[in-house]
Amino acid sequence: MIDIARFLESPALSPTIEQIRAALDALNTQHIYNPDQHIAPEAYQHDYRAAAVLIPIRSCPDTGELKVLLTQRSLNMRNHPGQIAFPGGKHDTEDSSIQYTALRETLEEVGLAPDCFELLGELGEYCSISGFCIKPVVAEMIRTSELSLSEAEVESVHWVPLYHLLDPNNFKYIERTIGKITRGYFEIHYEDLRIWGVTAGIIFGLYQAIENHSRS
Template sequence: MIDVAHFLESSPITPTIDEIRAALDAQAPQQIYNPDQFIAPEAYIHDYRAAAVLIPIFPCPDSGDLKVLLTQRSLNMRNHPGQIAFPGGKHDPEDASIQYTALRETLEEVGLAPDCFELIGELGEYCSISGYCIKPVVAEMTRMSELSLSEAEVECVHWVPLNHLLNPQNFQYIERKIGNITRGYFEVRYHDLRIWGVTAGIIFGLYQAIENHYRS
C-alpha cells in the first residue's frame, strides 16, 4: 500500500517529454492507488464501466516548459459541475480502442483533433466511486490548434505547468466524513484552481510512474 505521508514529503520531479516517454515505456501500467478504495471499500462495489481521459502535455516553444491542458466542466452539467478534469469520457462500444475514446472525447470537448497529438504512453486504470475504471492516456501536443469548446460540457480550459503538478508539496490528502463513511482524496491547488478527486488521483499516478523510473 502507498504511504501517503511519505508521498507528500517526496521531492518534486521535472521530467522532459523524452523522460516521460521512457518511464511509461519501461514498465507495465499499474492500477493507480486510490486511498478512498481502502478506507471506504463498501462504496467501490460496482460492475465497472470503461472510460478514458487524455493527459495533453504541450511543450511551450519559447521556454520549453511543459504545460498540461485541463478543462473546467460546465456549470450546467448534472454530474460534477464546475470541477477540473482531463478531457475524456466513457468508452463507447463502437470505439476502436480505449486510446480512440480519449482522442474522440478530446475532439468533442475542446476541438483538438487527433493529429494534434503523439501518444507517448498510458497509466494504469483509476477506479472511481461513480463506477468507472478510467484509463489515462498520455500525449504530447505536437501542434497548437484553435480550441473550440463544447458549451454543453466545458466552461473553460486551463494550462497548468506540469512541474507544479509533479510537486508533492503542492498536494494535500484530505479525509472527510460523509454520513457514516469516511472518504479520502488528493487535492492540488494552482492559483484559484482546485484540482481534486479523480483528476488529482490521476496526477498522483503520473508522478508515481515517472518517479519509479527515476529510482530504477
C-alpha cells in the same frame, strides 16, 4: 499500500517528454492507487464501466516549459458541474480502442483533433466511486490548433505547469467523514483552480510512474 505521508514529503519532478515516455514504457501496474478505495471499499463495489481521459502535454515554444491541459466542466452539467478534469469520457462500443476514446472525447470537448497529438503511453486504470475504470492516455501536443470548446461540456480550459502538478508539496491529502463512511482524496491548488478527486488522483499516478522509473 502507498505511504501517503512519505509521498507528501517527496521531491518535485521536472521530467522531459522523453523521460515521461520512458517511464510509461516501463510501467507494469494495472491500477493507480486510490486511497479512498482502500479506506471505504464498501463504496467501490461496482460493475465497472470503461472510460478514458487524455493528459495533453505541450512544450511552450518560448521557454520549453511543459504544461498540461485541464478543463473546467460546464456549470450546467448534471454530474460534477464546475469540477476540474482532463478531457475524456466513457468508452463507447463503437470506439476502436480506449486510446480512440480519449482522442475522440478531446476533439468533442475542446476541438483538438487526433493529429495534434503523439501518444506517449498510458497509466494504469483509476477506479472511481462513480463506477468507472478510467484509463489515462498521455500525449504530447505536436501541432498547435485553435481550441473550440463544447458549450454543453466545457466552461473553460487551463494550461497548468507540469512541474506544479508533479510537486508533492502542492498536494494535500484530505479525509472526510460523510455519514458513517470516511472518505480520502488528494487535492491540488493552482491559482484559482481546485484540482481534486479523480483528476488529482490521476496526477498522483503520473508522479508515481515517473518517480518509480527514475529510481530503477
